[in-house]
Amino acid sequence: MKIATWNVNSINVRIPQLVEWLLAVQPDVVCVQETKTVDENFPEIVLGEAGYQTAFTGQKAYNGVAILSKFPIEDVQRGFPDDDEDAPKRMIAATVKGIRIINTYVPNGSEIGSEKFKFKLDWLQRLRLFFDETCDVATDVLLCGDFNVAMEAEDVWNAPAYEGKLHFTKAERAAMHYVKQFGLTDIFRKLNGPVREFSWWDYRAGAWQKNQGLRIDHIWVSPTLANRSISCVIDKTPRYLDLPSDHAPVIAEFRP
DNA sequence: ATGGTAGATACTCTA
DSSP: OEEEEEEOSOHHHHHHHHHHHHHHHOOSEEEEEOOOSOGGGOOHHHHHHTTOEEEEEOOSSSOOEEEEESSOOEEEEESOTTOOTTSOOOEEEEEETTEEEEEEEOOOOSSTTSHHHHHHHHHHHHHHHHHHHHOOTTSOEEEEEEOOOOOSGGGBTTHHHHTTSTTSOHHHHHHHHHHHTTTOEEHHHHHHOSOOOOSEEOSGGGTTTTTOEEOOEEEEEOHHHHHTEEEEEEOOGGGGSSSOOSBOOEEEEEOO
């Protein structure tokens, strides 16, 4: 079972790259973030032709998340239960082959101390509450997505300089850690040790060329899944293409 | 170096 997460930064711009990548990598499930489209314009037909069923929730211009799967997608939950209609579309959960998958596009936070930063921390509190209320840590649970948080020094290209900056503040890490304390394991770190690899490089200032990135795209799983995890890799291949997403996909593989 | 680039939208916001 191969499960991936990828912030595509507009699914309609990236659809040729996404389909080519799906055909090459053959993941069973892909959690996509920043689709940036209303549901009417979601490319479900072309993804269906590539062999994937889809569940999605989007809005105009910003946010938007989707789950693509070769297997039936069950019990879809779009957004938090207490979200109102104009809440940003940043979370979709579904069950595939008995695995409860929670796909998140965590708020960016904009500027430290801003209203958007507070919203990010509050959103992560609500994410933990969602786990407490709807998930059983003794079952197969997988949280993935663009967390917009780097958790440790190895996740940052220049940790001393980045300390206290957006994506790497103590407050963001603590909020994310509280989600993790539900009982989840960062399987990239568990399987690869303290390597310094990144999943996101800013479009600006030549960050990609200089490998000045962050590891902010994650796959965290419950103990039963952690015990069956075989590999977890960041696939930088699509980041080399012309007109790439600023994020690279992360792929995890599990024994049956 | 407080910029830089990319995407969606509509004369700017978000990341």
